[in-house]
Amino acid sequence: MQMLVDEILNKNTHALARSISAIEKGGEEKRKIIKEIYRHTGKAYVVGITGPPGVGKSTLVNSLTKVIRQCGLTVGIIAVDPTSPFSGGALLGDRIRMQEHLMDEGVFIRSMGTRGSMGGLARATKDTIKLLDAFGLDIVLVETVGVGQSELDIMYAVDSTVVTLAPGAGDTIQTLKAGIMEIADIFTVNKADLGGAQKVVQEVENMLELNHSKDWQIPVLMTTATELEGFEDLYKVINKHRNFLQENDLLQTKRRMGMRNEIIDIVLHTVKNRITSNWQEIEEYEELMLQVAERRCDTYDAADKILHKIVL
Amino acid sequence: MRKNTFRVLVAKPGLDGHDRGAKIVAKGLRDAGFEVIYTGLRNSPEQIVVAALQEDVDAIGLSILSGAHNRLCARIIALLKEKKISEIPVFLGGIIPHDDIASLKELGIEGVFGPGTTITEICTQIKTTLTAAGRYAVDIK
Numbered sequence: 224m225q226m227l228v229d230e231i232l233n234k235n236t237h238a239l240a241r242s243i244s245a246i247e248k249g250g251e252e253k254r255k256i257i258k259e260i261y262r263h264t265g266k267a268y269v270v271g272i273t274g275p276p277g278v279g280k281s282t283l284v285n286s287l288t289k290v291i292r293q294c295g296l297t298v299g300i301i302a303v304d305p306t307s308p309f310s311g312g313a314l315l316g317d318r319i320r321m322q323e324h325l326m327d328e329g330v331f332i333r334s335m336g337t338r339g340s341m342g343g344l345a346r347a348t349k350d351t352i353k354l355l356d357a358f359g360l361d362i363v364l365v366e367t368v369g370v371g372q373s374e375l376d377i378m379y380a381v382d383s384t385v386v387t388l389a390p391g392a393g394d395t396i397q398t399l400k401a402g403i404m405e406i407a408d409i410f411t412v413n414k415a416d417l418g419g420a421q422k423v424v425q426e427v428e429n430m431l432e433l434n435h436s437k438d439w440q441i442p443v444l445m446t447t448a449t450e451l452e453g454f455e456d457l458y459k460v461i462n463k464h465r466n467f468l469q470e471n472d473l474l475q476t477k478r479r480m481g482m483r484n485e486i487i488d489i490v491l492h493t494v495k496n497r498i499t500s501n502w503q504e505i506e507e508y509e510e511l512m513l514q515v516a517e518r519r520c521d522t523y524d525a526a527d528k529i530l531h532k533i534v535l
Numbered sequence: 536m537r538k539n540t541f542r543v544l545v546a547k548p549g550l551d552g553h554d555r556g557a558k559i560v561a562k563g564l565r566d567a568g569f570e571v572i573y574t575g576l577r578n579s580p581e582q583i584v585v586a587a588l589q590e591d592v593d594a595i596g597l598s599i600l601s602g603a604h605n606r607l608c609a610r611i612i613a614l615l616k617e618k619k620i621s622e623i624p625v626f627l628g629g630i631i632p633h634d635d636i637a638s639l640k641e642l643g644i645e646g647v648f649g650p651g652t653t654i655t656e657i658c659t660q661i662k663t664t665l666t667a668a669g670r671y672a673v674d675i676k
Contacts, residue, residue: 236588236589237588237618237619237620240588240589240590240591241591243591244542244591247540248539306570307565307566310565310566310567310568311540311568312540312564312565312566312567312568312569312570312571313565313570313571314561314562314565314571314573315570315571315572315573316573316575318572318573318574318575318586318590319573319574319575322574322575322578322582325581325582325585325586326581326582326585331589332586332589333589333590334572334590336540336570338540
């Protein structure tokens with residue numbers, strides 16, 4: 224394992240790719256890799272790209288990567304697509320839009336299925352960010368699955384969140400709803416060459432005017448990913464947000480929030496696994512189920528008993 | 536969720552634009568529980584091998600209808616060796632003349648699927664190959 228980790232630190236792409244697979248698979252190997260790699264992390268700046276399906280997230284990631292590479296920085300990309308809840312299979316198609324960077328050694332792209340995770344990312348995404356970070360990539364771009372209104376895991380996993388919208392989806396009320404419209408550090412209205420983009424920008428800006436309390440004025444940009452328009456501005460604004468976080472000591476606070484969230488997530492996952500795998504072995508299980516079935520014990524009391532038995 | 540998920544790269548090397556077959560196979564593999572990385576049209580052999588490396592795939596599926604299969608497959612097999620990932624089995628589909636199949640297999644192509652092959656046949660052969668090769672262990676060579 225030490226060898227594998229050393230290989231990652233020596234920028235061996237193959238070792239990095241194999242390690243990501245090990246992370247996805249989970250178990251002891253994952254634990255060992257993270258244990259070795261963790262102290263080498265925290266250097267990369269992580270940017271999340273989220274938004275509804277079909278707004279052009281992958282094409283936008285491709286164009287943004289081009290601008291970042293022109294500035295001489297290296298880029299790691301994690302592109303998440305949904306896994307089928309029926310077959311467990313997935314069709315990961317984000318790379319199609321990113322083919323032009325394939326022969327560039329300063330860009331590493333990895334596609335990832337959600338494998339049962341519901342928050343817009345895969346379980347392995349956060350640990351994969353750590354690997355790309357330790358590998359020495361300067362900027363990590365995380366593209367979520369096409370999200371609805373409440374897949375918000377990305378906000379805890381990254382430093383800056385870019386919410387991407389496109390013209391032609393819903394009216395003003397949609398911009399006022401809770402959820403995805405609240406997590407943006409930066410908005411970009413992509414497909415600006417289509418009619419109606421200016422109206423979307425206006426509606427989002429109107430919504431943002433109602434937020435007085437924030438120190439960071441959330442910018443709303445227009446991009447046309449296929450024409451590479453607006454990306455120098457987008458990258459400038461991302462850097463502006465990065466500076467804002469650093470100058471106000473908010474980056475560490477934000478990352479600490481993310482870590483807290485991640486640890487709680489691991490604890491909950493572990494507890495859940497322990498309960499579901501040991502369920503049948505709990506001594507009083509049969510008796511407890513009987514009591515619940517006969518309405519002598521309610522479901523909350525039964526849950527308390529199991530919690531005590533397993534966790535405490 | 537399945538404990539071991541096979542990852543397969545489906546790619547179209549060369550210049551033909553006929554991707555209906557590749558898409559149908561990609562969808563079929565997805566429904567059979569594979570994680571399919573589809574890289575679209577007009578990939579160069581170099582791009583395909585880099586994608587296979589970064590995605591750490593268990594198998595590669597190529598779709599070629601241009602007639603350039605001998606040349607493209609030879610290049611891809613050579614590059615896989617160069618990158619030290621030649622253990623990844625390569626399957627080929629499309630319009631491949633019967634007379635070429637033996638030499639392609641000799642070259643290192645694991646299986647050739649012509650018109651009329653069912654999705655089930657493709658899935659079964661990929662799974663059989665991968666299970667026999669023990670592509671479960673994740674240790675670097």
